[in-house]
Amino acid sequence: MRYLPHTPEEITSMLEAAGMASLEDLYPTVPEDCRREGEPDLPEPLTEWELTDLANTLSATMASSPAYKVFLGAGSYEHYVPAAVPYLLGRSEFVTSYTPYQPEMSQGTLQAIYEYQTLVARLLGMEVANASLYDGASALAEALLMAVRIKKRNKVALSQGIHPLYRRVVHTYLEPTGLEMVELPYLENGRTDHAMLEGIGDLAAVAVQSPNFFGCIEDLQAVAEKVHEHEALFVTSFTEALAYGLLKAPGRQGADIVCGEGQSLGISRSFGGPGLGIFATRKAHMRSIPGRLVGQGVDVDGNRGFVLTLATREQHIRREKATSNICTNQSLCALTAATYLATLGGTGMGELARLNRDKAEYLKGELVKAGFRAPFESPTFNEFVLKGAPGFRETYECLLGQKTVAGLPLEPYYPELADHYLMCVTETKTKEDLDHLVKEMKA
Amino acid sequence: MKETLGTTGLTLREPLLWERGKRGRCGFSLPRRDVDPSPLEADLSDGNPDLPDLSEVDVVRHYTRLSQWNFGVDAGMYPLGSCTMKYNPKLNDRLAGLTGFAEAHPLLPAPLSQGALRLMHELEHFLVEITGMDAATLQPAAGAQGELTGMLLMYAFHKSRGAPRSKILVPDTAHGTNPASAALCGYRPVSVKSNAQGILAADSVAAVMDEETAGIMVTNPNTLGLFEENIREIARIVHEKGGLVYGDGANMNAVMGIVDMGRMGVDVLHLNLHKTFSTPHGGGGPGSGPVCVKKHLEPFLPVPRVVQAKGRYVLSEDLPDSIGRVHAFYGNFGVLVRAYSYIRTMGAENLKKASQLAVLNANYIKEGLKGVFHLPYDRPCMHECVFSDKFQKEHKVCTLDMVKRLMDYGFHPPTVYFPLVVNGAIMIEPTETESKDGIDLLIEAFKAIAEEAERDPELLWNAPLRCKVRRMDETGAARNPCLCG
Numbered sequence: 001m002r003y004l005p006h007t008p009e010e011i012t013s014m015l016e017a018a019g020m021a022s023l024e025d026l027y028p029t030v031p032e033d034c035r036r037e038g039e040p041d042l043p044e045p046l047t048e049w050e051l052t053d054l055a056n057t058l059s060a061t062m063a064s065s066p067a068y069k070v071f072l073g074a075g076s077y078e079h080y081v082p083a084a085v086p087y088l089l090g091r092s093e094f095v096t097s098y099t100p101y102q103p104e105m106s107q108g109t110l111q112a113i114y115e116y117q118t119l120v121a122r123l124l125g126m127e128v129a130n131a132s133l134y135d136g137a138s139a140l141a142e143a144l145l146m147a148v149r150i151k152k153r154n155k156v157a158l159s160q161g162i163h164p165l166y167r168r169v170v171h172t173y174l175e176p177t178g179l180e181m182v183e184l185p186y187l188e189n190g191r192t193d194h195a196m197l198e199g200i201g202d203l204a205a206v207a208v209q210s211p212n213f214f215g216c217i218e219d220l221q222a223v224a225e226k227v228h229e230h231e232a233l234f235v236t237s238f239t240e241a242l243a244y245g246l247l248k249a250p251g252r253q254g255a256d257i258v259c260g261e262g263q264s265l266g267i268s269r270s271f272g273g274p275g276l277g278i279f280a281t282r283k284a285h286m287r288s289i290p291g292r293l294v295g296q297g298v299d300v301d302g303n304r305g306f307v308l309t310l311a312t313r314e315q316h317i318r319r320e321k322a323t324s325n326i327c328t329n330q331s332l333c334a335l336t337a338a339t340y341l342a343t344l345g346g347t348g349m350g351e352l353a354r355l356n357r358d359k360a361e362y363l364k365g366e367l368v369k370a371g372f373r374a375p376f377e378s379p380t381f382n383e384f385v386l387k388g389a390p391g392f393r394e395t396y397e398c399l400l401g402q403k404t405v406a407g408l409p410l411e412p413y414y415p416e417l418a419d420h421y422l423m424c425v426t427e428t429k430t431k432e433d434l435d436h437l438v439k440e441m442k443a
Numbered sequence: 444m445k446e447t448l449g450t451t452g453l454t455l456r457e458p459l460l461w462e463r464g465k466r467g468r469c470g471f472s473l474p475r476r477d478v479d480p481s482p483l484e485a486d487l488s489d490g491n492p493d494l495p496d497l498s499e500v501d502v503v504r505h506y507t508r509l510s511q512w513n514f515g516v517d518a519g520m521y522p523l524g525s526c527t528m529k530y531n532p533k534l535n536d537r538l539a540g541l542t543g544f545a546e547a548h549p550l551l552p553a554p555l556s557q558g559a560l561r562l563m564h565e566l567e568h569f570l571v572e573i574t575g576m577d578a579a580t581l582q583p584a585a586g587a588q589g590e591l592t593g594m595l596l597m598y599a600f601h602k603s604r605g606a607p608r609s610k611i612l613v614p615d616t617a618h619g620t621n622p623a624s625a626a627l628c629g630y631r632p633v634s635v636k637s638n639a640q641g642i643l644a645a646d647s648v649a650a651v652m653d654e655e656t657a658g659i660m661v662t663n664p665n666t667l668g669l670f671e672e673n674i675r676e677i678a679r680i681v682h683e684k685g686g687l688v689y690g691d692g693a694n695m696n697a698v699m700g701i702v703d704m705g706r707m708g709v710d711v712l713h714l715n716l717h718k719t720f721s722t723p724h725g726g727g728g729p730g731s732g733p734v735c736v737k738k739h740l741e742p743f744l745p746v747p748r749v750v751q752a753k754g755r756y757v758l759s760e761d762l763p764d765s766i767g768r769v770h771a772f773y774g775n776f777g778v779l780v781r782a783y784s785y786i787r788t789m790g791a792e793n794l795k796k797a798s799q800l801a802v803l804n805a806n807y808i809k810e811g812l813k814g815v816f817h818l819p820y821d822r823p824c825m826h827e828c829v830f831s832d833k834f835q836k837e838h839k840v841c842t843l844d845m846v847k848r849l850m851d852y853g854f855h856p857p858t859v860y861f862p863l864v865v866n867g868a869i870m871i872e873p874t875e876t877e878s879k880d881g882i883d884l885l886i887e888a889f890k891a892i893a894e895e896a897e898r899d900p901e902l903l904w905n906a907p908l909r910c911k912v913r914r915m916d917e918t919g920a921a922r923n924p925c926l927c928g
Contacts, residue, residue, distance in 0.1 A: 001793045003530055003721075005878035006800055014879060018806040023799040026806065027701055028823050029670040036703035040572040045790030048534050055784065058558030059543030063551050072548045075771060082471055084499055086540075088506040096515030096531050098523055099727035102856055103917075104847065104910035108513035109726035112506070115460045118928045122493045128926045131727070134584035137771035145627075165771040172745070172767035173591075176598045176628045217487055248489045261771075270539075271559045272549030272772025273584065274729030286924065292727065296928070297920030305912035309920045315619030316861070320632045325587045325623035332725030335506075341494055342460055342502045343470040350491030351473055354480065361481035379484055400552065408550055431477040 001045075062271075063405065069433060070405045073383045073424025074213070075136065075163050075239040076272060077264045080428060085266045085339050094335060099292075099328060103307045109331060110306035113294045116338040123244050123341070124258045125251025126280035131292035131329040133277030136261025137169035140207060140237050142279065142290045142324055143259045144170060147205030147233040148179060149323070150288055155180040156205045157232075159192035161212030163239055164413040184208075190216035190376025190385065194223045203232040205257075210236060210250065211243050213413075214376050214422065215360075215383030224254025233257060241265050241278065241337075243381045245344075245353030257281045266340025267333050276333040287313060290324030352427060356382040359434065360425040366438045367423075375420070383424045385410065390419060392441075399440055406441055447888060448519060448853025451909050457508040459928055464497035512911040513726070514855050520881050524827045524858035524870025525618070525666055527696045527718035529801075532788065535721065535781035544780055549772040553757045560756035563773065564749045566783045567733075573786075573794065574692070574712055575703035576735035580744045582774040586693060589713030589732025590624035590660075592745065593689050595766045596711050596736065597657050598628045599743040600687060603764060608686075612651060612659040614643055616667055616862045621660045621691060630657055637864060641667040641820040645676040652680055658687035663707070664694045664825035666862040666870070668805060678708025687711065687740075695719040696874065697802055697826035700795025704735075711736045720782035731778035745769050800875035801826040804882055808871055811886040815893045819865050827872035831865050840896040840903050842867040847914065848895065848906035852888035 006014075011023065020026055027035075046054065063070065070078065089095070093108060100106030100113075113131045120129040133139045144156045156174075158167055160183050167183075174181055182200060187193045192208050206227040210218035220236060227234040236250040238260035244250075250258045262276030263269065281289060287310065295309035315322040344352060360382040364374055373387040386407065388396070399406045407421035414420070425434065497505075515521070521528035539545065547559055567579040583589035594611075601608050611630040613621050615637055622632035633651055638644045642665065652659070659681050663671040671677070678688045690709035696719045704712050716722050717730035724730070736744065746765045747758035758773075789797065802825055809818065809828040817833035832842040846856030846869065858870040873882055895902050907913065 001789070001796070003532060003789075003876055004793065004796060004800055005876065006803075010879040011800075011803065014803055014807045018803065018810050020803075020806070023796075023803065026799055026802045026823070027670070027698075029672055030698070030702060031672055031675065033675055034702050034707040036575055036701065036706065039791040039795070040569075040700060042569055042572055042786065042791040042794075045793060046787050048788075051534065051784060051787050052538070054787070055538040055541060055544075055780075058562055059538075059541035061556075061558035062543035062547045063555035064542055064546035064548075068555075070548055070551070072550055074550055076549050078546070078548070080474060082499070084470065084503055088503065088510075090536075091507070091510040092517035093510040093513035093515045094726055095536075095723045096517045097513050097726045098521065098526055098528060098724045098855075102846075102850070103915045104907050104912055105514040105850055105855060106512075106726070107911045108509040108511065111457075111459070111512075112509050113726075114926075114928065117926055118459075118461070119494060121927045134588060134729075135771055137768075138584070138588070163771065165768060168768045169771060172595065172769055173627075175767070176595065178629065245492055246483070246488055248487060249492070252489065268540075268545040268777070269548050270545050271547040271556070271776040273770065273775040274777055275771075286926070293924070293926055295920045296925040297916050299912040299915050301913055303912055305915050307915045307917050307920050309917070309924055309926070311921070315623040317619075318623075319619050320622035320626040322619070322623040322626075325591060325620050325627055326585075327587050327620050328585050328728040328730060330584075330725075330729045331727035332723075333729055335726070338460075339502065339506055342497055342505070343499065344494070345464070345469050345471075345496035346491040346494035347467060347496050348469040348471040348473065349494060352471070355474060355476060357483065358476075358478050358481045362478040379487060400555070405548075405551065405555070427474040430475075434478075 068403045068405065071407050071423050072405055074408050074422055075261060076269045077240055078426050078428050079264055081266050082343050084343060085336060088339055089332065089336050094332060100308060103305060107305060110294050112335050112338060113331065114296060114306050116334045117294060119338055119341045120278055121280055124280050125249030126258055127283040128286055129280035130289050131294055132334040133279050133291050133326060134330060135273065135275040135277045136239055137166040139259035139277035139279050140166050141170045141173035143235045143257045144205050144207060146257065146288050146290060147235060150285060151204035151233060153202050153204040155203050157182045157184055157200060157203055159184045159208045161186050161192050161214060162207060162209040162237055163213050190214045190378045191218055192223065194226045197226050197230060203230050205233045205235050207235040207237055209238060211240060211381045214385045215380040216376055216378035217247060217381060220250055220253035220255065240381060242353050242356060245349035246357060262337045265337035267336050274330055274333055276330050276337055288323060291326045292329045355427050359429060360384060363425050363434045370438050370442045382426055383422060386421045386423050388419050388421060392419060395441060404437065404440060448884065449851045449909055454911050455508045457505060460505060461495040463501050463505060464495045466496050468496040468498045470497055470499035470502050519853055520877055520885060521855040522857045522871045522873050523855060524872040525693055527872060527874055529721055529874035530876035531721055531723040532785060535784040538784045539777045539780040557756055559776065560749050562783050563779060564751060564756055566779055569786045570714060570733055570735055573699055574735045575705035576712060577738045578741040578744060579733055579735045581733045581779055582745045582770040583732035583734060584770055584775050585728060585730040586713060586715040586732040587620045587624060588769060589734050590620055591627055592734045592769050593711045593713050594624050594628040596740050596743045597687050597689065599766050600740060601657055608655055608657040610656045612648065612656060614661065615864055616665045617660060617662055618693060641669045642671050643673060643677060645673045645680060648677045649680045652684050652686060654684050656686055658689055660689040660691060662691040662693055664697045667820055667829050668824040668827035669820060669822060670825055674707050693718060694826060697798055699798040700791060701798060705737055711740055716778055716782040721785040722778045722781040729775050729778055731775045797875045804873040804875060804877055808873060808882060808886060812889055815890055816869065827870055829865055830869040832867035835896045838896050838900050840900045842869050844903040844906060845892050848892050848903045849888060850907040851909045854885055854888060
């Protein structure tokens with residue numbers, strides 16, 4: 001077995017040194033009634049080449065570009081990833097190291113994460129970002145729990161414009177805590193009805209996603225004013241980080257905590273994970289942040305270096321009183337995002353974001369010309385909701401057969417939105433692709 | 444010792460990202476603009492984000508230099524106790540990167556994602572087989588999220604019986620995430636002391652277990668590297684009072700093919716695919732923390748679940764008692780592919796052998812360093828052994844000094860100052876992928892350091908001497924946090 005280096009002679013000599021007669025003798029402290037009866041029922045081992053064949057077969061069943069044209073967004077986005085990004089991320093010094101507990105041997109990861117925290121804070125207009133959380137959904141749950149800790153109140157409000165699967169994760173996290181979760185409905189224009197906040201008292205936090213699940217850009221400034229009237233914290237969430245290449249940062253519109261999914265920033269969709277939970281807030285709340293933080297410092301010679309810091313919030317020291325149970329980040333994904341942002345730069349990111357929006361606007365316009373409705377009139381980024389005629393479902397199914405996934409049917413998530421589809425267009429679709437889609441959808 | 448691994452290579456300085464670059468540079472090949480610009484309401488945008496502009500070469504040099512300041516398993520031995528830093532097979536990475544897997548959208552209709560669903564279905568089965576449990580979820584994105592999921596399952600179980608409970612038993616050797624995860628479910632952790640042998644006595648569990656207690660969280664083998672021999676009796680006591688046994692599978696690498704977690708009395712168990720199943724740690728993630736359960740907890744597992752019907756795989760939400768979702772999609776699929784690849788490569792026989800060799804390596808180190816360092820629990824160990832700095836304290840040298848010096852010898856330090864029950868703990872987990880030669884070098888290095896502690900303690904106080912930075916002022920960094928440049 002190529003991953004097990006021991007020769008039979010070495011095993012014998014090591015057993016002897018340990019005072020044991022055979023490998024079976026190595027478990028004298030395991031009682032008989034804890035041992036397994038028989039081998040696990042696993043398939044026979046495969047050679048590297050057999051396994052590659054099998055994996056190729058499984059992978060080939062998956063719909064992906066270029067064979068398929070997939071117009072799905074909804075929390076997972078197809079973007080071009082420059083060759084340099086996976087190349088750098090493949091460096092095994094990054095891949096095969098552990099959490100940087102020993103700073104002298106992990107300055108690479110530490111500086112890279114410090115830079116990631118900085119880039120994220122700048123992108124979102126916030127003062128401080130953590131080293132990342134699991135994904136956008138758990139980042140939202142952690143944001144709400146943090147707000148509850150700060151405000152010492154037991155109620156949170158979430159917009160129905162937040163990704164429905166994120167809301168379900170939040171529900172799972174909040175269920176045993178006894179916290180109350182209320183939902184804010186969406187308006188006819190696709191934005192959150194923040195007027196509904198009137199009459200809800202004692203809120204720790206209000207959470208709104210922008211662009212929201214329908215692709216609509218929320219008026220964060222207006223919501224922030226309402227939320228702060230209630231003396232609650234304003235949590236803003238996002239699923240498409242690229243939008244902030246173009247849109248005004250939530251931190252400049254009154255957000256107290258910004259959280260979301262960073263998959264768009266150079267990370268492959270990988271059937272939904274691993275993603276990147278982005279989390280940023282204001283300095284005032286620094287000591288309540290969940291998860292890891294990297295700080296700049298100096299070594300004994302006064303040279304610049306980086307360390308994991310503010311560990312007193314963490315489980316190693318505080319155990320059950322820790323700010324959260326999280327003891328990792330998605331380090332390699334954070335590093336991917338940082339590398340991607342560095343590659344794009346501010347100029348490139350602005351241009352790429354505009355291109356995404358312009359292509360989506362082009363498709364929206366063409367589909368409306370072709371007789372579809374775009375029911376929500378609020379401005380959108382690279383996703384929008386489309387209403388098909390009642391018979392469109394058949395066309396949709398038929399298009400699947402022709403290797404086109406024409407958006408996401410919304411009815412399973414919003415029963416009131418039958419015949420509504422969430423369309424997504426990124427820079428990976430050419431005008432020709434879009435014209436072709438319109439033609440097929442019309443047919 | 445004649446020659447050490449550690450030496451001083453050329454390390455290049457590298458500034459922060461934004462100290463490089465020039466406004467107007469771009470490292471990205473912008474896709475062709477083939478549509479017209481569309482106007483946007485002026486107040487929605489306020490210009491490009493404030494990010495540094497760099498060329499592709501700037502970016503490549505920057506991250507290449509940073510990477511060279513890091514130490515990974517591919518560079519050398521990483522005997523970090525309780526972290527199972529085994530070799531990460533390269534084939535696994537290649538398979539996870541196959542276009543069909545890497546480029547798959549999570550909300551594709553099931554008929555267009557059969558390969559991924561099949562892989563997840565089979566992986567659940569493999570994990571269930573390896574642990575001796577009945578069903579599994581792959582959703583948790585890390586070990587700590589697996590723990591939380593396990594606690595949520597416990598909570599849902601007790602609630603379904605109309606009797607939610609308020610406390611949970613946690614041994615003093617447990618990882619800090621255990622009490623933190625329990626607290627998220629509103630459980631008050633009650634600490635249970637381990638005995639003079641470093642394990643739990645059934646009596647001390649019986650003394651605190653009552654009908655207000657949801658169950659116990661046990662790491663077995665525990666963090667001292669010892670097998671909890673009384674586990675069956677402990678499980679009986681807990682079950683008798685209506686509680687459940689949570690198994691923290693962080694140390695599963697010691698007992699694959701040997702121990703049956705179900706038979707041992709565990710009701711719910713989380714695994715760390717990034718430990719036992721060889722997926723890379725990535726400098727702190729992404730990991731994956733699947734949870735395995737016995738039959739009576741299966742109805743509460745997260746949705747959606749992959750089910751097989753008529754040879755096709757579908758995602759089912761039909762589980763009315765489910766705790767819900769813990770991940771927006773299905774967990775860290777990219778990590779699941781790697782673990783699947785590992786299990787298919789190893790098969791049952793090699794997984795068992797991996798555990799045996801992990802235990803052999805640890806016992807060999809224990810024997811090799813016994814007498815050099817104080818060994819608080821001199822018993823046959825599992826996959827890791829725990830020493831302390833008691834002998835070296837006489838020379839005013841502590842654990843931290845010694846492991847920092849170990850860096851100069853070319854090794855990553857072991858886990859230190861954990862578990863908390865041992866003062867100045869040095870917790871060594873070599874894993875099965877280290878050869879006898881490598882381990883002999885580690886033993887030699889430690890012996891040399893113990894000698895230096897007697898002869899030249901100052902050398903150790905000043906260590907490391909061969910790294911990019913010397914010891915960091917961590918107190919200063921925490922007192923005046925600078926988290927953003």
